[in-house]
Every structure is written in structure tokens, then in C-alpha cells.
Amino acid sequence: MAPVGRLLLILGFITVLYGLGASLYGGRARDEAWIHSGRRAMYSLALIALVAFVILDIAFVRNDFAYNIVADGSSSTTPFFYRVAAIWSTQQGSLLLWVTLFSGWASLALFLTRNKIREVVPWAQAALFTLVGFFLGLNTFLANPFETSSPAPPQGAGLDPLLRHTTMMIHPPMLYSGYTLMLIPFCFAIGALVSGRVNAEWVSVTRRFALGAWLFLGIGIVLGARWSYTELGWGGFWGWDPVENAALMPWLVATAYIHSIMIQEKRGMLRVWNVSLVLLAGVMAMVGDFLVRSGILSSIHAFVPDPTLDIAFVAIVGVMTLGSIGLVLWRYESLKSEASIASIFSREAMFVAQNMVLVALTLVIFWVTFFPLISEAITGNEINVGQAAFLPFVDPLAVAIVALAGIAPIIPWRRMSLDKLRSNFAFPLGAGLVALVVLLLVPGVSAHTAPLAIFCAAAFVVATVVQEFVRGTRVRARGTGESPPVALVRLVSRNRRRYGGYLVHLGVVIALVGVAASTSFQHQRRATLAPGQSVRSDGYTFTYVRPVAAATAQKLEFGAIMRVSRGGHRVTTLRTVYGVYPSATSSAPLGRFFETSLGASDESTVGLDAGLTHDIWVVISADTQPLDPIINRGDAAFSRAMSAILKLPRRQQSQKLSDLFQLRDRAVQELTHRWVSRPWPTQFLIEVSPLVTWLWIGAIIAALGGLISLWPATPRRGRGRRDRDGGAGRLADRRALDAGRGLGADSREPAPAGAPRGGELVTRLTPPDPAA
């Protein structure tokens, strides 16, 4: 099937070339048949990519080691679920995943816009084909996943133990979905600029894709943080690593974009800014993928460098950047808007301020991330800056973002009067002040300015969100007679963008509280303990109860049971394990199972007790060195025995070898068991971190809010999607609009007595948000 896969890649590339040509011709000649044909070429490409992906994944599942990437990245002992996911642990497989996802999302975008923004679509299509063609070209000509070897090796190298984590199954597809979704509005922005149709239509149509990109990137980032948190040596849940930053930067820009496009939709303003933002987000997404694949920056996450791809990526990023700048300058006059922000006390002004802060934060992260390359270009030396360089900038910007997340929702569009300002800010400000007073009384908190500011701002935001939900529910319940719970559910379902957004604010702020608390108030301790010994940290007593060990076909485990107590009462019991996977390269009979210096791979399993107030995290650093003298003697003895057996006649060798390997296996098990029977002191790393769980809870709330905002509405009551009953419905709407303006038009639905003006229109126009 490898030749079939290769043929599919070539067919896909031809389809891309056709689609690009059809789109360009159709756009130029204004011939919808060719545009439509180009759109279908994208659907075809999605099918081709999916079939190729499935063929490759089946090869992994079936352990077909004739495929080079299967032999490099999997083995027959790799568990099933990891074999399915191992495809994207490789350069070639991850590129094919990218192509599959991108063509899928592009197909969806083109399907949803098939009857809309018809001047923009052909050029957007062409841009989509160009980008997907780039990745498919890499797969087809430079990083072919269907390369095979003959004869096929009988066994694969296996998936690295560090990647055997459930998050491995989902983290890369989430991130890649985010990156590829971010390129959809990028391409439609290109289409809008080329066609000159730069008003709000293309923004409204692609808004959901930007929100989807934000959501998937966010999920991918949080999953990566969770994975990093449970793996030793990956810097906790966030280490400001270049590859981590590479995902964070487009996410920040996307956050700014999905807020500022609301200003363009409502007021027709910020068109230059918005188109620049979305183009920047697209470039950042590409740069992010480049950082991971090229290894140009030292990162614990980056793949080993592949120079053949570096030049291609630099070229495409250059084209995207220069092309974007050129298009914006070309259309600058038509992008400019006459409208301006009327008042500083307006939602527009707050969104602009938020945008400034987010972009400033992005630029800080970009500068510090790429500074090694910048400094090398300027001074000839590669200078690396650590976390110390980030934090003086990140902390105040984070506080500003949190504060603005609370202010913007309670200020209306255009302007707010002074008395409304007072009545809307009283409760949230009061909550912030109460938080400040309470926290200042807590010992040790006042010394940490940045976390204190985050906590107080967070209290402000939470109060804002609560106020909005309470007021909205009350208004609806009064107007419809519904009970508060029903009114709340219907309020959210009919105003998904608004209330979904409030939930996102709530979730992000809660997550930031978790980050601030766990990083500023963490207690960390290293201790060397023998069984029965204890150590204290942050008021807890950690007692090494007993060692545990296990020997399986896959790995050896050396672990410990740790009891945690406080004030004499048991809090939790933790199990931490150091696992060693045998080397595939060493010939030492015993040493290959134990010695990382001989190529054995190791991984640590953290003992974690997560609670609402704190996390207790313990990891063992098991040292097998006391076994070395026995292992060395054993290696020598087994090697001598092997040599003697190989001198025997062939027909006697098989049985003797089998006996010898059984003896070897018993020796490995006995040696492993010595960890339990004759334990020696070992080192532990102990961490007690407050409020970490709220980081994950906040992320879940934010994701839920994002999903609510993203969820498409059901079609308007009583109407088909294409409004086929047209005239009668529009006449009724027009009458309702006129009645609201007091023009005296006859209305079928007189306003109920005492209802506020416009109530009739609200009742008549209560359909949920229409689908994009």
C-alpha cells in the first residue's frame, strides 16, 4: 500500500495545482463554474489526504515495519493507542496530519461560504490552495511518509517512553487544528484585500473559524501544560520554552482579533488594524510550526533539526509576511474608516486598550524568544535570556489584561453616562477592594505584588461576570415570567456570543489565579531518604514508607510509596516510579536493561495528589548505581556463557540459548527485586503548590464558554434557511422596526402595556443568533 499512498500524495498535489488554477481563472474571468470547480478540488483534496492518512495509520497499527517511519517510531510492544498516535510523533506523519486537517477545515469554510462573499472567495480559495500546496509539496517531495525499506526490519525502535502519555494522543491534533484554523481567516483576508471587498462581510463569515482556532490552540496549550506538569524535566506546566511560546503567540493575537472584529462589525472601524491582526496571526501560526520543525532555537520540545525543511519554511514565512504588508499598503485607502471612538468610556475604547496590551505581550514574547537569533545577527554571539527577562513585562501586562476583561463587559458600545458608570462599577470595585483587604491580612501575600494585583483584579472580574448574569436573568425572568433557572438557560442560549464570552473571561481569570498562586507561593524541597525516614515541607511531613519494584517485558520500575501527613493526620499516600526501558542498541546482556549510559531510556512517573487548595507533587530520582558491580559481573558471566554456547554444534545451540535467556530474565528480575529487599537511600523532589487545580478548572470553563460562543444557532422559527417565505416576514419586520422608531406604522403586535419601548421588536426578533 505504500505505492498507493505515494500515488495519492502526487494526485493530491496535482489536485492542488488544478484548484489553484481554477480559482484564479474563475476569479479573474468572474466565471462561477470554475470557482465552483476549484471549491470541489478542495473537497477532493480533503478526501485524498484522509485516505492517505488512514493508509499510513493502518501501517502503524499493523506494525508494518517496511515503512521507515513505522520502524523509527513504533514497535510491536507499543500499546495500541500509542501506535495510532505515533504517526504524528514523526516529521513526515505530522506534515500529513497538517495537510489532512487543513484541507478538511478549508473544505468546511468553502462549503459554508459557497453562496456568500462571492467576490472574495476565489482569491481566498487560491490562498488556501497555495498554503496547503506548500505542506503537501513538503510531504510529496522532501518528507515522504511512504518510504519503505527492503527487507523490512522485524521490529521497530519503539515510541520513546516520554511520549507514552495519554496527552500525546490529543495534544498535537489540537494544536495543529488551531494552527490550520488560524490560516482560514488569513486566507479570506488575502481574498478580501485582493478583491477590494474590505468591509465587514468577510470578517463576519470567518469569525467562527478564528474563534475555533482560538479554542483549539487554547486546548492544545493547556493539554501541553498538563503533560509538562506531570513529566519531570519539562519545566512544570510552563517554562517559557520557544515552542511553548510559538503556540501562545498566535493564541494571543487571535484573542485580540476576535475582540476587535466586533468593533468592525458594529461600527465599521479598525479595518486596517483587524486585517493586519489576522494576517499577523496567520504568519505567527506558520512561524510556530516552523519553530517546532526546524530546531533553530534551543528547545526541549523542538524536533531534531531537518535542514531540508528550514529553507522552505523561511521562504513561505517570508512570502506570507511581505505579501501581507504589500496587500495592506495597496488597499490602505479603502481600508481607512471615517468613524472614530467617541468616548474613552466605551466598549470600543476598552477593546482597543485590550488589543494594545495583548499585542504588546505578543511582541515581548516574540522578542525574547527570538533574541538568540537577533543577538547573533547583531553581535555574533547567541545570547539566551531566561525567565528573568520575561517576568518584569509579563506580570504588569497580565494584570492589565485581567482588569480590562472585567471593565469591557460592563461598558456599552459608543458611550456610558457618569451615573451609569457609578452604578455598574460599584459592586465589582467593591469586590476587588474587599479581596485586597482580605489578602493583605494573609501572611506572606503582600510581599508578592504581581500575584496580589492579579487576585484583586480577578475578584473584580468575577464580580462583573456574576453581575451580568444576575441582571440579565432578572430582566428576562421579569419580561417572560420564567423561573430564574429557566431564564438563565434561555438567556445564555439566545445570547451565545455575549454570555459565552463572559464565561471565557471567567475561565481565563480563574486559570490566571491558579498560575499566579502556584508559581509565586510554591514550596520545593529535595531530600535523600531511606525507607522509614521523613522530611518536612510547607507544614507537611513526607515519609518514605517502602520501596516498590516491577519487571515486565517493556520496562523495569523502581518506585516508592510516600505517606504525606499534616499535624499527625494522614493527608494522602503517593506512589512515584522511575521506569527504565531496555536499550535496543547495547549488547550487554544485563546492562542494557538498567544503564541509561548504555542507551536504556528512562521516564519518571510523578506521585500527584491534586486538590482544590493545593497540589502535592513527589517524584523519585532512583539511582541504580549500587547494582552496577553485580550487573558488570553478570554481563561478563553471560557473555562468556554465550561465547561457549556459540561454539557448540548448531542443533544444540537453540535449547542452550533459550535456557541462557531464561536465566538472564530471572537475573534481571532478581536484580530489580533487590530494590525492595535491600533498599538504599534515594533522592526525592517534593513540591507543594497552591491552587494549581484552578488552572485546569479555569481552562475547562473557558473552553466551555468558547464552545457556547461557537455553537451555531438553529434557523429562524418558521423559516427555511434561504428565507423562502421572504416577503411576508420582511414586511412584518419592517413594521416592527418602524413601530420602534415611532413612525406610526400599523403593527400586528402592539406593545404590551408598560413594556419598555422596543419590547415588541425584541419579542418579534427573538430568534437565536443565525448560523454564520
Add this chain to the structure above:
Amino acid sequence: MVGYLIILIVLAVVFTLITGPLRSARHRRSDLGVTTADLEAARDAKYREIRDAEMDLRTGKLSEEDHREIDGGLRAEAIEILHRLDEAQAADAEAEAGQDGRRDAESELPSAP
């Protein structure tokens, strides 16, 4: 064998998909201007803005005076969109009637001897 079958099926599907619009005369239109769907989306977005302003008034963010001004402007814009939607729907109906007429005329043509 299975591999060749997969290739053949994929090729057939791709060819049918891609050439479909080119074989069908019905899709040939040259007007790439604003569509009915665009106007319906604009209408719905405007209604949403009117509801949002109403909600801001009822939840105490906007004063009556500010709301009156904003609401009036939004309603005028919504009526304008409804006018344009009327015109677009009428144009669509005409175009469809014209195409139906052409199809009927073609079906009445005598068959070749």
C-alpha cells in the same frame, strides 16, 4: 489489488466532483456581487445589534437617551438592508423564471430527424 481499487475509486470521485460544475450550464453566472445570503447575514447581524442595545438598556448600562439615539440609527440601517433584500430576492426570482423559460423552450424543440 485493493490498492489499485482505492486509487481508481478516488480518481473517479475526484474527476466527477471537479468536472461537475463545468459540465452543468446552470452554474454559469457571472455576477459575483452581494448575494441574498450576504444580505440575510447582514440583516441578522443588525437584528442582533438591536437586541444587544436593548439588553444594555435593560441591564442598566445605557441611559434611555443614549439608547434612543443608538436604536434609531440601527433600525434605519436594518430597514435599508430589508429594502436591499427585497430587491435581491426579486432579482433572484426573475433570474430563475428566465432559466425556467429557457428550459421549457428547449424541451419543446422538435427532435432531430
Add this chain to the structure above:
Amino acid sequence: MDPSRKRAIRLWVALSCAVLLAVALIYTSFSAGRDEVTASQLIRRAKPGTTYILAGTVVDGSVRRTASALSFRIRDPKSDVTAAVHYTGEVPDPFAQGRAVLVDVKEGSSPTATYTGVANSLTTKCPSKYKAASGAIPKAGSSQSGAGSE
């Protein structure tokens, strides 16, 4: 106030903030940064007492562990020059011979190692591109079966 004047004032305020931020960033980066060097660069220009970030690949067979420390050699990616490191602290799971690593070092006092690794500064690159050495995959019927028997 005239709207265009308001716009101009806001633009100047934004630009001033941007310039201030840029100056602060540049200053902090150059003053807080440390040189990232390869083994040959380190040997050529290391100054006593200065900390550098040493990047390279762990030399096969060079890793030695004691109860409290780790000794290994790092090879320059572009030449055969190696530097010896004596390191204490957290050893990340991916650390192994043949892997790309980063470690903060300064000239040390150990008689056997030239450079002392700063505690807990060792990081290792993601292993997902790790390739087995050629010839390492056991052939069918090979003697290299796992513990517990396959």
C-alpha cells in the same frame, strides 16, 4: 476637542508607550542574557566565574552517575571538540547519550571535569525525532529478548 486631534494624541501616546517598551526590552535582553555557546566556543573564550549556556550532544559512553552527581561530555555539533561537565541537580527524563542538551556551566574546581554545571539547569530536547542507530534493530530470532520473555 476636534476628533482628528484626539486621534493624533492617542496615536502619539500609543507610539510613546511602544518606544518605551522597546527600549526596556532591548536593555533587559542584553543585560540579563547569557551567551549560548558550543564546546569549541566555550573552550576558546570561557572566563572564570562567568556562566554560559553550553549546547551540544551528549557523547556516547561518557555518562557517569554517582549518588549525587552526573558527569558527561558534550560534543560540539559542528566539530569533534568535547567539553566535560560535572553536574548536580535534577536530571530530566529525556537525558541520555546521543541526545541534544543545554546546561548552564562555569569553570569548575573538580579535578576531573573542566566545567561545573549549574544545579538544575540541564534540559534535553524532545525525543520524538529520536532515530535508532543503524543495525540496532534485532533481526528475527535475535538473542535480544526482553526480561519476562517474549
